[in-house]
Amino acid sequence: xxxxxxxxxxxxxxxxxxxxxxxxxxxxxxxxxxxxxxxxxxxxxxxxxxxxxxxxxxxxxxxxxxxxxxxxxxxxxxxxxxxxxxxxxxxxxxxxxxxxxxxxxxxxxxxxxxxxxxxxxxxxxxxxxxxxxxxxxxxxxxxxxxxxxxxxxx
Amino acid sequence: xxxxxxxxxxxxxxxxxxxxxxxxxxxxxxxxxxxxxxxxxxxxxxxxxxxxxxxxxxxxxxxxxxxxxxxxxxxxxxxxxxxxxxxxxxxxxxxxxxxxxxxxxxxxxxxxxxxxxxxxxxxxxxxxxxxxxxxxxxxxxxxxxxxxxxxxxxxxxxxxxxxxxxxxxxxxxxxxxx
Numbered sequence: 375x376x377x378x379x380x381x382x383x384x385x386x387x388x389x390x391x392x393x394x395x396x397x398x399x400x401x402x403x404x405x406x407x408x409x410x411x412x413x414x415x416x417x418x419x420x421x422x423x424x425x426x427x428x429x430x431x432x433x434x435x436x437x438x439x440x441x442x443x444x445x446x447x448x449x450x451x452x453x454x455x456x457x458x459x460x461x462x463x464x465x466x467x468x469x470x471x472x473x474x475x476x477x478x479x480x481x482x483x484x485x486x487x488x489x490x491x492x493x494x495x496x497x498x499x500x501x502x503x504x505x506x507x508x509x510x511x512x513x514x515x516x517x518x519x520x521x522x523x524x525x526x527x528x
Numbered sequence: 529x530x531x532x533x534x535x536x537x538x539x540x541x542x543x544x545x546x547x548x549x550x551x552x553x554x555x556x557x558x559x560x561x562x563x564x565x566x567x568x569x570x571x572x573x574x575x576x577x578x579x580x581x582x583x584x585x586x587x588x589x590x591x592x593x594x595x596x597x598x599x600x601x602x603x604x605x606x607x608x609x610x611x612x613x614x615x616x617x618x619x620x621x622x623x624x625x626x627x628x629x630x631x632x633x634x635x636x637x638x639x640x641x642x643x644x645x646x647x648x649x650x651x652x653x654x655x656x657x658x659x660x661x662x663x664x665x666x667x668x669x670x671x672x673x674x675x676x677x678x679x680x681x682x683x684x685x686x687x688x689x690x691x692x693x694x695x696x697x698x699x700x701x702x703x704x705x706x
Binding site: 492496497512 | 609610612616617620665669672673678680681682683685688691692693696
């Protein structure tokens with residue numbers, strides 16, 4: 375991100391939400407990687423490192439805005455038990471979906487550089503998720519409520 | 529419950545402008561100049577036109593694959609889900625555009641130049657789609673600036689979806705002999 379970034383509360387909140395999602399992803403990939411082998415483990419390791427880089431970047435941005443970055447929790451409640459490779463892959467998909475949603479929060483901000491960064495991260499997350507899922511989706515990161523068809527005025 | 533205005537691009541607001549102006553003292557001449565659409569309306573129409581074009585391209589390649597022999601016929605399994613996602617993109621983009629009665633907002637957006645035709649041959653067609661998807665993902669990101677928040681999020685999500693189509697098409701291209 376470059377240029378002047380606002381330290382408005384909404385900006386800080388969105389950056390902290392993205393950081394929190396990255397903390398969870400770093401933790402989650404650590405769990406998932408323990409159940410994977412071979413190429414899938416290598417992919418998980420690469421993604422884990424990528425999330426660490428993104429986490430560090432978000433922390434630096436927050437500090438530059440005078441905000442204290444949200445700290446990682448000691449442990450995270452996983453969305454579902456992880457006991458084998460299949461469940462580890464499912465966890466990776468969920469982590470990426472949550473990451474994409476969090477970065478869409480940055481896209482909603484008016485600052486151009488944050489918006490661009492958020493969109494790039496949504497794209498990166500969607501690519502990782504598609505790799506884990508083995509398929510694509512039409513609206514990465516978008517919640518059902520965000521996609522609900524607006525009602526016509528009567 | 530009425531929809532939130534921030535979730536849709538409201539053409540009606542622009543359409544009301546002449547009536548506000550005529551309440552001053554300019555007379556009927558003011559009505560002769562239709563208002564320019566808001567920038568986000570223009571960019572939304574561009575996105576709609578781009579999705580329509582992509583759907584046409586997929587349909588063309590799928591039709592060719594259907595009449596081809598060998599591995600090309602199996603392309604449908606790879607391409608049809610991507611086509612379905614483009615149709616979902618188009619439907620969602622259209623849902624953000626409110627067209628006042630009597631306006632011509634649904635008319636096709638004129639292209640600066642005619643879009644490149646899909647090259648003949650299934651293999652070349654798949655390669656063409658791959659490049660088109662990459663270009664579409666880039667173009668979608670370029671639409672972010674200046675767009676309202678909810679529309680920017682939709683553009684970012686659709687652009688991400690289109691970026692994920694590229695590896696699928698890479699794999700499909702590898703299965704089709706040139």
